Amino acid sequence: MTVQLDPHPPVAPAPRTGRRPPGMRFSRLDTKYSPYLFIAPFFVLFGVFGAYPLIYTFWVSLHDWDLLGSSHPFVGLENYSRLLADADFWHAVVNTLGIFVISTVPQLLAALWLANLLNRQLRARTTFRMAVLIPNITSTAAVAIVFGVLFGREFGMVNWLLDLVGIDAIEWKSNRFASWVAISAMVDWRWTGYNALIFLAAMQAIPRDLYEAAAIDGANRVRQFWSITVPLLKPTIIFTVIISTIGGLQLFTEPRLFHSGTNPIRGGPLRESQTVTMYMFENAFAPHYNFGYGSAVAWLLFALIAVVAAVNVLLLRRLGDAKPPRKDAKSKEDAKSKGWAR
Template sequence: MTVHLDARPPTVEARAQARAPRVRFSRFDMKYSPYLYVAPFFVLFGIFGLYPLVYTFWVSLHDWDLLAVDHEFVGLANYTALMGDTDFWHSVVNTLGIFVLSTVPQMLLALWLANLLNRQLRARTTFRMAVLIPNITSTAAVAIVFSALFGQQFGMFNWMLDLVGLDPIGWKTNRYASWAAIATMVDWRWTGYNALIFLAAMQAIPRDLYESAAIDGARSARQFWSITVPLLKPTIIFAVIISTIGGLQLFTEPRMFHAGTNPIRGGPLRESQTMTMYMFENAFAPHFNFGYGSAVAWLLFALIAIVALINVLLIRKLGGSVTGED
């Protein structure tokens, strides 16, 4: 057996040189791998979200007839025409009216329902699953049912009014009545969904805060407004923003509600025509002016951003916080 007495361990420099590629790869991995992980989302968003958004703005600068081959560039003429379009402003007022009538009661009812489901109730899981049933029901089916309930001659609500000696209401011909009917439909469908979001946030609140408040003599209502609501601010802001985006883009509910009387116009006299319905009317049948409809879409986008910002600012002023800081 031969023994190599001259074998020496590698020097510090040699070990450092051997580890250098692995160190560089580790640094590269820590620095750039997060971008690679999130890249698929941004690639897909750029293809299916950002590009159509920018292209829609480009279309809005043209007299873009879907049935024509050439499209004339008109600059901001479509936006200028919209500023003087009474039907457009009518749809804006309808959109905001239905939005207010649906979102405000919806948030309040969802908070109350979540607070109720957060208590020690029998069959809590069953009740929590039940409140989600309206949300998973087909929008078209819900709209058809509510359209029958608010019928002029054979609707259940007018029948109930007749029982107490009140005159029937023209739910589909009166502007404000149609707002209330559509808002009721939206509230019925989305209140349970928001209640579950609030419930999940409520369950993350430490019980120690409620126990301390109870020892200090605070009743349930006081605990709700002084502890629950302030700690739910981020969740309330999220729910309000989501409701704003959905509430200002109503299309199926008002269209199906007026299924028998000029559905795309929201009734004979545009009683409940929203901005999305007005956009559809101009972009597709009967006008086929895609440039004008794209301009409506961009103004709707701006309106959603403005209303969402206002809602966030209002929610931030809500209630204060447990620590006394906002």
């Protein structure tokens, strides 16, 4: 009897030593820690140019920090208590909130309408979409000069148009509310197109099936806009409101250049349009050079922005969720009962 040996006998597995191969360990470390390395540059830059200046500004606000002096004595919350009793500061807060409301609300409504218009099948719509960004890329100084001429007292085009309809000339630069309106017009002209493109990008992500179903159920374009477009744009609306709040409450360049000839840093002879950032600049730099007091103004402005942004987000969250029509609506009467019909 012949016994045939297996030419390929099974090889016993090597005993496990409990250590992974170097290549496998490196791969695991790469998968686990490489994402943190990719995002590390942002946090490093934010820490150096964002978090550190923010914390250091608060530290400075607790001192009597004269930029021209050599000593900076610690005063605690004295700058804040003095600031809360400062009538000029509250005057600047009212100006800031007034300009913010007058400029932001029409701006976002106009941007929403403009985006809805650009979302349709228009001729040369690419050209129109590019054109709405022209005001945003225009120099702020040039815009302020042009609007300063348009709202001039004697030879301004706005007063000339008002005179045609029998309205007396308005002191745009010396009347408080009139200066708010003029500065708000400047801000709206610059930023409406920018927000419109943000809304347009969000609108193009909405499925067209929803509009087709609404049209089948009898909903006209106005009903489709308020029942489909606006609810589905809620995250984008919240985003634009937040960035508009941050920008509107930090307004500095437009009111300063608008009053370039009459006490620009004070927003006019009687502080008609001085914002909080302008008041902060006035105290931190020329003519007072009180950096501690200016830092306190900056921190209260930060708190004001946080409060207003939080209130806006809470109000916008009440927007109803989208309730698109069903394609299997049984009849026109059923659509009317749901509010989708014309």
